[in-house]
Each structure stands twice: as structure tokens, then as C-alpha cells.
Amino acid sequence: MNTYFKLIVLFLTMTLVSCEDVIDVDVQEGPTRLVIEASLDWEKGTTGNNQIIKLSESTPYFDTTTNTHVTNASVKVTNDDNGQEFIFTHQGNGEYVVTDFEPIINQSYTLEVIHEGETYSANETLTSVVDIDDIYQSTEDGFDDEELEVNIIFTDPEAEENYYLFKFQRQGDLLPILEDGDDEFSNGKEIPWWFEKEEDEDTDEIEAFRPGDIVDISFFGISEAYSNYIGILIEQSEGTGLFSTTPVPLRGNCINTTTPDNYAFGYFRLTQVVKTSYTFQ
Incomplete structure (x- = not known):
């Protein structure tokens, strides 16, 4: 009887194992897009002259590529009132820096990024913050x-x-x-x-x-x-809940003026910021 029972168990085990099939799922990949991280933040108590803009390229979800830095772009920010231009210099790692930026509260600025023959533009106003x-x-x-x-x-x-x-x-x-x-x-x-x-x-x-x-x-x-943009981004980063909307590609304010359909990810913002730290007792 024991032998008969063991044979049944062995047969069922082999049947279950043989039913396991490997399923390959093709994940749709979108086009590679320029990613613009252009947060010009003026910390209170500083001149705000030193600013950084980071450029990279998007990758497929399962891609393990880590070096996506954009190294051949032209980046500048212009004061819309007086036309003063601030040219950001590439540092070799996807970061473009400037050391002479002049932040003015309530002043409008325009970002221009030229990459692979296409021009991306964004406009924002420097917003103040209270203490x-x-x-x-x-x-x-x-x-x-x-x-x-x-x-x-x-x-x-x-x-x-x-x-x-x-x-x-x-x-x-x-x-x-x-x-x-x-x-x-x-x-x-x-x-x-x-x-x-x-x-x-x-x-x-x-x-x-x-x-x-x-x-x-x-x-x-x-x-x-920017509040509307970051609010959606925060909601999506917290995951999809029971009553949440389905996450969709979130467009910022960086417009491709050469080929509009080839839009960029990211946002050009100008803010004033207060920074501090607190130690719990």
C-alpha cells in the first residue's frame, strides 16, 4: 500500500512540475527622451550664483544602464527683462554649472537646451519663500x-x-x-x-x-x-492605491520647439529656499 501511495505522489509531483511553463512578456518600450533636471534654488543668506543643471537620457524600465549622462548639449538661462544670458558649462558628467547666476525675486527666466540639433525651452518665474x-x-x-x-x-x-x-x-x-x-x-x-x-x-x-x-x-x-506638477509626481511616487488614477508619463514645462512630439522629461523651476536641520532630543 505504501508503495502504491508513493507512486501516486510521485506521479502528481511530476505532473505539477511539467505544467510549469516559462512565460516571456514583451514590455513595450517608449522612445529615449532627454531628462532635464533644472532646479535653480536660491538659498536664503547666499548669493545664489552657483547653480547646476543635470542632463541625462531616459532608459527602458528593466535596463541596467547607469551611464546615461548627456555630454554634448548647449545650456543657457536668460533673464527675460534685460536679456542677460547665463551660460552653463559642462563638467564631463552630465552636470552643467554656472557661477555667476543672478537670482531676482519675481523675475522671469527662460531655459534653453540644445541637444542633437533640437531645442528645448522652458519659462519660469523665481518664487520667494517666507522664513x-x-x-x-x-x-x-x-x-x-x-x-x-x-x-x-x-x-x-x-x-x-x-x-x-x-x-x-x-x-x-x-x-x-x-x-x-x-x-x-x-x-x-x-x-x-x-x-x-x-x-x-x-x-x-x-x-x-x-x-x-x-x-x-x-x-x-x-x-x-510647479505645484501642480510636483503634486502629481508625489502622488505617483507613493504608488497606486484603490482609488488612485493610473500613473501616466508626467510632462514638465520643457518644450521641444523643434520637434514637439519629442518632448523632454523634467522641469525648469526657480525657487527661493530656507534650509535648516533639527536634532531630536
Whole structure:
């Protein structure tokens, strides 16, 4: 009887194994596109003269190519009022730098990138940001009343609509966390903002702040157009939930004026930024 039972088990095992087929799925690949990382950020308390623009090329999803730097482009930014041009010099690694940029609040600038005979253009206005009034820690405002969060207080200007971007990065973490907001319901008022480390859905681990942790904080004033762009980007980076829309290629403001269908990825932004750090006690 045991022999008969073993033969049945062996037969079923061989049948199941033989039913395993390797399925090759062809993943549709889009065209290679220019990627423009043009964030000209003027930190308060500095001249803002030193700026970097990074150029690369997009790759297929499963491609392991790491060197996608664009090294043969022409890059310049122009002050739209007086025509002053700032020529960005290539450094050999896809980075184009300038050391004489002159940031002016509420001034409009135009970016021009020429790559492989095609011209890409974008326009943006340098947006100011208010100072941070206070920064402290608590356990009162976050989702978990037992975990530490950093609290930031700033006062919104009453005269205009304002849009904000926060970048939080605990020292030692690989990636920062971005959060965006506006003054639609708090125009001209003191605005409290808090940030708490959330549970990692992939590992089910809570990487909460602990005493001694240092978090670097960047507080940007951004334009409405960039706010719309970064809001969608943040939503897509958090994954597709039950009620989320299907992620689609996100276009920035860099237009190919030579061949419009061959648009670039990325965004040309000009912002003023306040940078600070907080050490948890």
C-alpha cells in the first residue's frame, strides 16, 4: 500500500512540475527622451550664483544602464527683462554649472537646451519663500501619539496666493520625503506643519524618529504650475492605491520647439529656499 501511495505522489509531483511553463512578456518600450533636471534654488543668506543643471537620457524600465549622462548639449538661462544670458558649462558628467547666476525675486527666466540639433525651452518665474518662525518636536500632531514628529511654524503672506514644498531627509536615509501645500485655507495666517516618519509598507517596520536623529529640512516657495506638477509626481511616487488614477508619463514645462512630439522629461523651476536641520532630543 505504501508503495502504491508513493507512486501516486510521485506521479502528481511530476505532473505539477511539467505544467510549469516559462512565460516571456514583451514590455513595450517608449522612445529615449532627454531628462532635464533644472532646479535653480536660491538659498536664503547666499548669493545664489552657483547653480547646476543635470542632463541625462531616459532608459527602458528593466535596463541596467547607469551611464546615461548627456555630454554634448548647449545650456543657457536668460533673464527675460534685460536679456542677460547665463551660460552653463559642462563638467564631463552630465552636470552643467554656472557661477555667476543672478537670482531676482519675481523675475522671469527662460531655459534653453540644445541637444542633437533640437531645442528645448522652458519659462519660469523665481518664487520667494517666507522664513521659518519656529521649529520644535512633539508627539501631538502626528498619526501616532507615541512617536516623535518635527513641527514647523511659518507665517503666510496675505497679499498673494502661495505654494510651498517641503523636503525632509533624516541623515542616514537614502531618499528624502517631499510634501507640498498651499495657502488656500490659511491665507495670511500662521501655518503649522508637522512631519512624522511613517510605517514602511514593504517591510512593515516603523522607522520612527528617535532621540539623536537629525533631519535636514528644505522649505521652498514654488509657483502654481510647479505645484501642480510636483503634486502629481508625489502622488505617483507613493504608488497606486484603490482609488488612485493610473500613473501616466508626467510632462514638465520643457518644450521641444523643434520637434514637439519629442518632448523632454523634467522641469525648469526657480525657487527661493530656507534650509535648516533639527536634532531630536
